[in-house]
Structures are given as structure tokens and as C-alpha cells.
Amino acid sequence: MLLTTAPGTLPRSTGAQILNLLLPHHRTTDQPQATAADAFPHQLRRINDFLRKDAPVVLTLPGFPCKSPNPAKTLGHLPDMGERLSLTFLDTLCAEIEKIHPPGAQVVICSDGHVFGDLIRVPDEHIDAYADELRAQIRESGLRRLTVFDLRDVLGDLPHDGKRAHVHDRYAPTLDALRAEVRTDAPTLALYRGITRFLVEDTAEFPGTRSALQRECRGRAYGVIQRSRAWGRLIADHHPRAVRLSIHPQPVGAAKFGIRLLDAPDVWTTPWHSVALRETDGRWTLMPHARARRLGRLVHRDGRPSHYQRA
Known part of the structure; x- marks a missing residue:
């Protein structure tokens, strides 16, 4: 079950106030801690480094x-x-931080589609189109506190397979x-099982049986975790002081x-796996798209399917 950490009793320092803004959106399966300041020393230390x-x-x-x-699962x-x-939620969160820390905050969205493209069986041209449209949404909505970082920023015009091989x-x-x-390790096992389920x-x-598909996806899940770890280490190299968020x-x-970006019935649900x-x-x-279609009517925006409205 998804739990959200309660703010708790943090001291009234600016760093603690910023942490308090993050805590209502904390995605965890642990029970909330009585003293949040003691529970998140790593994040508080990173935040305070910027404040100093x-x-x-x-x-x-x-x-x-x-x-x-x-x-x-998706509309396209x-x-x-x-x-x-x-994206609007993330920019608004940064705006709330800006109210108590005038230099503000910035979220660097580390778009990792090309890292996994061959393993998740998504064409690289679809990944490029997704990342380009993500940047367009940020620009057109005036979300000035967000930027997008992907393999093109690291390895330029190197072929996609070459980029993946380099990172791996x-x-x-x-x-x-x-x-x-x-x-x-129980958390790693849970991650492995969750990724396997998503791949299935x-x-x-x-073309094969359900059991054959599950075996094949279990093998790919190891590759996804390897690449995820690799991407995380690359991000740490390029943004060594940043506070590290996770959608998991x-x-x-x-x-x-x-x-947690949006309300969902499952801790693994993301905007890119749903509508x-x-x-x-x-x-x-x-x-999932199939469920939303049963519950509501399709709404278009700028000539493309956008979301569903409950009937």
C-alpha cells in the first residue's frame, strides 16, 4: 500500500521547511517516522549545501x-x-520552495528512454518524439523551473546503440x-518483480506462450535494472550535488x-504507463487506457487525444 510521509516535527530552519514541502508527496512503503528530520538526513544535508x-x-x-x-495502457x-x-506539479513545488528560499529550485528531468529503448521494445524515433514534446510542453506552459536532460546532452549525435553501449x-x-x-536484498527483489510485471x-x-513471455521478460528485467543503475551513476557524475528524486x-x-506525481491506485503507476x-x-x-475508456469520454487537445473525462 502506498504511504505518504507526514511532515512531522521538523525544526524551523529553511532546509527543514523545504523538506516539509516534499514530505506530503513522499512515495514509500515504509511506515512514517515520528521525527522526519532524523529520517531524511541525506536530503536535508544536500538541501542545506545549496542554502549555504x-x-x-x-x-x-x-x-x-x-x-x-x-x-x-496509453493513448499513444x-x-x-x-x-x-x-510537469505542472513539479514546477509548482519549485515555486513553493522559492517562497521560502528566493533563489528557488530547479527539477532536472533525466529522461531515460534511450537508455532502455532496446530492452523495452520502443523505437528510438518514438523516444525522440516523446522527449521533444516534453520540452515543448515545458516551454509552452512556461514551466521555467524545469529542464530536460537526456543522452543527447551527454553523447550528442552518437548512434543510439552506441550511446547505450557506452553507458552500460x-x-x-x-x-x-x-x-x-x-x-x-528484498527491495531489489521487489524492484525486479515490478519491472518484470511491467515488461509483461x-x-x-x-508469438509464444505466457510462460515463455514471462521468462523472456525476467531476463530483460535484469538488463533494465543494470541500465537504471548506470543511468543513475551517470546523473550523479553530471549533477553531483543534486537532491535525488525517484518515481519509485x-x-x-x-x-x-x-x-508521487499524481494520484494512482498502484505505487508503480506513472503517467507514461497510463492515461x-x-x-x-x-x-x-x-x-490504464482500457479502464479509462470504460469510465469516461475521450477529450482531445491540440488535435490529439489528451485524457478522459468521467461520464
Whole structure:
């Protein structure tokens, strides 16, 4: 079950106030801690480093890779209302930080689609189109506190396969080390199972049996985790002082701070694996396309499918 950490009783320092703004959106499966200041020393230390320099607080968020290729989950391969709402939320969070720390804050969205493109079976041209449209949404909506960082910023015009090989070879853990970790570490095992489930669900067509698909996806899941670790290390090289956010649930006290972008019934649901449904009371919820289609009517924006409105 998704838990959101309560603000708790933090001292009234500026760094603690900023942490208090993040805490209501903390995505975790742990029980909330009584004293949040003691539970998040890593994040508080990083935030305070920026405050001492009177600099904008930089937060990095790996994610926003590309849309799931399964039409039962998404509306297509371009960002839609789910991404728009999530980007607006992140910019608004930075604006709230700016009220108590005038230099403000910036979220660097580390779009990782090309890192996994071959493993998640999404064409590189769809990933480019997704990232370009993400930048367009940010620009057109005036979300000045957000930027997008991807492999094109690191390795330029190198072919996509070459970029993936470079990142994997330089930063990824070995397969043997990762297999051993999955056997002995509960959070890594949960991550492995979650990614395997997503890979199975995202496969729209497969010529073999269901059990064969699951075996094939278990193998790809190891590769996804290797690349995820590699991407995280590359981000740390390029943004070494940043506060590290994650779209996945994270244990209390972890170096990564799990953050919930929008309401969803599952801790693994993201805007790129779902569509947005607007309820009759104005609330937004993420859900698979197939379910949203049963519950509401399709709404278009700028000539493209955008979201569903509850009927």
C-alpha cells in the first residue's frame, strides 16, 4: 500500500521547511517516522549545501522515458495530460520552495528512454518524439523551473546503440552481482518483480506462450535494472550535488527520495504507463487506457487525444 510521509516535527530552519514541502508527496512503503528530520538526513544535508551557497536547490528526477507501447495502457507514443499535470506539479513545488528560499529550485528531468529503448521494445524515433514534446510542453506552459536532460546532452549525435553501449560499459553493475543482490536484498527483489510485471504488461504482441513471455521478460528485467543503475551513476557524475528524486517508492532514509506525481491506485503507476481521467469533482487519477475508456469520454487537445473525462 502506498504511504505518504507526514511532515512531522521538523525544526524551523529553511532546509527543514523545504523538506516539509516534499514530505506530503513522499512515495514509500515504509511506515512514517515520528521525527522526519532524523529520517531524511541525506536530503536535508544536500538541501542545506545549496542554502549555504545561496543557490537554487537542484533536484534530479530520472523518468519520463517514453510511453508504454501497449495501447491498453496509453493513448499513444507522445506525452499527454498525464505528463502535463505531472510537469505542472513539479514546477509548482519549485515555486513553493522559492517562497521560502528566493533563489528557488530547479527539477532536472533525466529522461531515460534511450537508455532502455532496446530492452523495452520502443523505437528510438518514438523516444525522440516523446522527449521533444516534453520540452515543448515545458516551454509552452512556461514551466521555467524545469529542464530536460537526456543522452543527447551527454553523447550528442552518437548512434543510439552506441550511446547505450557506452553507458552500460562504463556504469552498469555486472549481471552476476545484480543476480546475487536480487537473491539477498528484498527491495531489489521487489524492484525486479515490478519491472518484470511491467515488461509483461507492456508487451502487446508475443508469438509464444505466457510462460515463455514471462521468462523472456525476467531476463530483460535484469538488463533494465543494470541500465537504471548506470543511468543513475551517470546523473550523479553530471549533477553531483543534486537532491535525488525517484518515481519509485523508496525506504525512509534512503539516498533517493520517492515522489508521487499524481494520484494512482498502484505505487508503480506513472503517467507514461497510463492515461489521466478527470473525475466529476475535478480530481485527476491515473489508470490504464482500457479502464479509462470504460469510465469516461475521450477529450482531445491540440488535435490529439489528451485524457478522459468521467461520464
